[in-house]
Amino acid sequence: MSEHCIIIGASHAAAQLAGSLRQEGWEGRISIVGDEPYLPYHRPPLSKAFFVGEKSEDELLIRSAEFYDKNNIDLLLGSAVTHIDRDAKKITLKDGAEISYTKLALTTGARVRKIPFTGSELAGVFYMRDLNDVKQTHKFTGPGKSAVIIGGGYIGLETAASLRKIGMNVTVIEAMERVLQRVTAPEVSAFYSRIHREEGVDIRTQAGVEAIVGDQHVEGVRLADGSTIPADLVIIGVGVIPNIELAEAAGLNIDNGIVVDEFATTNDPDIVAAGDCSNHYNPIYKRKLRLESVQNATDQAKIAAKSLCGKPQAYSALPWFWSDQYDLKLQIAGLSQGFDQVIIRGNSEEGRSFAAFYFSEGRFIAVDAINRPKEFMMSKRALSSGQTADPLKLADESIEMKDVFN
Ligand SMILES: Cc1cc2nc3c(=O)[nH]c(=O)nc-3n(C[C@H](O)[C@H](O)[C@H](O)COP(=O)(O)OP(=O)(O)OC[C@H]3O[C@@H](n4cnc5c(N)ncnc54)[C@H](O)[C@@H]3O)c2cc1C
Structure with a gap:
């Protein structure tokens, strides 16, 4: 049988993997099978x-239709894969069709975590993951209307900033003590709460949602304290879970994601996995990670393509991430989990620009840089090459960033 690589899932990791396969010299057939009806797009x-409304649907595309055409990459969109038969090396689609493969790539990503609130089926209640969901929300937005966002993570806060931009009244409900609690230091959370409040967002922390209320259409969100916040639109952003069921049913190793080695290969040597769905060992942090970022989807997909082409290269990229809210460009390099010291450069209590450097047992592990591109770039370089920094120098803005790392 001639070579055929099937890529399951059609998003960031898939688009990169398919292109990288061609770059690495894969001459066989390539098919991307995705359950969404769209060409791979930027989420x-x-x-x-x-x-x-500042970007059109066309501008979301990761690659143009011509790219897939030119590189001889078949796209099977709007088709969910329901089964993988590893012995027969075949996949089954929802409509029962079977397709044979010689190599398989799993880029199935993640889906939103759903919380069964009473009233979550009402019109005007959305999760935020797919283009289809977001297109639907547009019917419920508009100046003067009210929105309640459940979840004060990055996606919840970005959505809050966007809704303020179009003149809506916005309330963010966060169950924990502070927004971004799982991912940042208290100083960074306090900064984002301050900015959102200055921008007119009502931020409620340690607030529990009892029910979403309304008659057919959402009318409000009732909190545990008995109060009800009026809403024309409710957006729930409380995290994602990896799409592992297909891999699990096929007997692949699973542990908070599809387990892969440093070459993005699963316990089946003919199957790779990359992106939000995968769990891999990171040599910089010396632990297993499942990341939810464009950087990881893209970089790991390149590694997976190399493995499929018989040119294995170990994955060792530094994780990085960004979040845009209002005029604030947050750039994150490294992983701050497990930090025991935070150094602030600049003033997080006033203004709109500072950087938070995270340390663990004296080792520099991550930075959150807000409107501080230089701090981000230099930290990224230092983290990638294992350099550390003197915390006292970092805190002193009279010392240039280039003189801080050693
Ligand atoms: C609103 C939003 C904002 C974000 N902002 C940022 C940001 O600022 N910076 C950043 O780094 N990251 C951001 N992210 C995260 C980033 O988009 C993800 O990390 C990235 O999409 C992961 O890409 P992926 O290819 O691994 O998976 P996904 O993008 O999740 O794609 C997986 C695809 O596979 C499909 N699929 C699953 N199972 C099957 C099946 N059985 N058959 C066929 N198809 C299947 C899914 O439907 C999906 O289309 C954001 C995400 C969202 C939702």
């Missing part, structure tokens, strides 16, 4: 520029 603008 980050869904809560940002696309949400406020």
